Amino acid sequence: MEFMEIQTAKEKNAVVVSVQGKIDAVTAPEFEKAISNLIAQGEKVILFNFSGLEYISSAGLRSILATAKQLKPTGGSILFFGLKGPVKDVFKISGFGTIFKMFETQEDALK
Amino acid sequence: MAIPATITLPAKLDSLYDFMDFVSSCTREQGFSNERISEIELALEEILVNIFKYAYKDCGFDGDIEITCKLADSQSFVIEITDSGIPFDIFSVGEPDVTADIDERQIGGLGIFFVKRLMDDVRYRREGGRNILTLVIYVAGRQADAAAGCRKRSGGNPPKSAHRRWALRSA
Numbered sequence: 253m254e255f256m257e258i259q260t261a262k263e264k265n266a267v268v269v270s271v272q273g274k275i276d277a278v279t280a281p282e283f284e285k286a287i288s289n290l291i292a293q294g295e296k297v298i299l300f301n302f303s304g305l306e307y308i309s310s311a312g313l314r315s316i317l318a319t320a321k322q323l324k325p326t327g328g329s330i331l332f333f334g335l336k337g338p339v340k341d342v343f344k345i346s347g348f349g350t351i352f353k354m355f356e357t358q359e360d361a362l363k
Numbered sequence: 364m365a366i367p368a369t370i371t372l373p374a375k376l377d378s379l380y381d382f383m384d385f386v387s388s389c390t391r392e393q394g395f396s397n398e399r400i401s402e403i404e405l406a407l408e409e410i411l412v413n414i415f416k417y418a419y420k421d422c423g424f425d426g427d428i429e430i431t432c433k434l435a436d437s438q439s440f441v442i443e444i445t446d447s448g449i450p451f452d453i454f455s456v457g458e459p460d461v462t463a464d465i466d467e468r469q470i471g472g473l474g475i476f477f478v479k480r481l482m483d484d485v486r487y488r489r490e491g492g493r494n495i496l497t498l499v500i501y502v503a504g505r506q507a508d509a510a511a512g513c514r515k516r517s518g519g520n521p522p523k524s525a526h527r528r529w530a531l532r533s534a
């Protein structure tokens with residue numbers, strides 16, 4: 253059995269979205285919906301904490317890209333920190349690691 | 364799980380975790396590293412989701428997918444994925460532009476790209492009205508973590524033909 257948990261925390265000029273578990277074909281729709289809701293609430297800068305994310309497939313990347321395209325006209329952006337293991341590899345292979353802003357820690361990202 | 368082993372389930376998203384659990388139990392039994400098991404899991408998800416979405420779309424019935432895990436020879440662990448849906452050759456799909464920025468990035472195409480990148484070899488054949496996709500994973504590297512720095516690999520390195528093979532096919 254797989255799982256995904258999403259927690260959000262409001263920072264000064266961004267919302268931090270911490271995702272745990274797996275973003276796969278089963279959980280990606282829920283992930284995308286949660287982020288869409290944040291954008292609908294007016295959030296413009298979304299900082300993903302992926303330090304608890306163990307796995308992401310193309311379904312998850314698809315959701316991230318859809319979110320980024322949705323945010324762009326509003327002048328918003330998405331950033332990432334804490335990627336590890338297989339998730340880091342997937343970002344590297346797909347080129348997502350270079351088209352998005354990546355940081356080691358939350359402090360670095362919020363600077 | 365001891366191999367060879369086969370599982371057959373309906374080609375729908377509800378089956379995904381059962382297929383993944385089945386293959387993961389085979390790869391764990393084979394002693395692959397956690398990193399390699401995760402890569403195999405990713406390739407498998409990408410292929411299965413593709414079949415769920417497209418293989419039986421215009422068939423008017425709910426089809427099945429059969430997966431067999433086996434050793435092809437002393438060097439190769441093989442996962443064979445079979446469906447009876449519309450013909451689909453994974454090598455007919457072009458490579459996505461992984462350098463395109465957010466605006467130009469196309470949604471889609473990445474899943475198959477991952478499969479080709481992460482597996483040591485991928486083969487497709489259409490046989491008896493069925494798509495048979497074979498993922499080959501070299502077993503020489505399966506305990507690479509444990510063996511690193513301890514001893515030399517015996518029998519030489521496996522041929523690194525996967526990417527070349529793909530490049531040749533798509534040339």
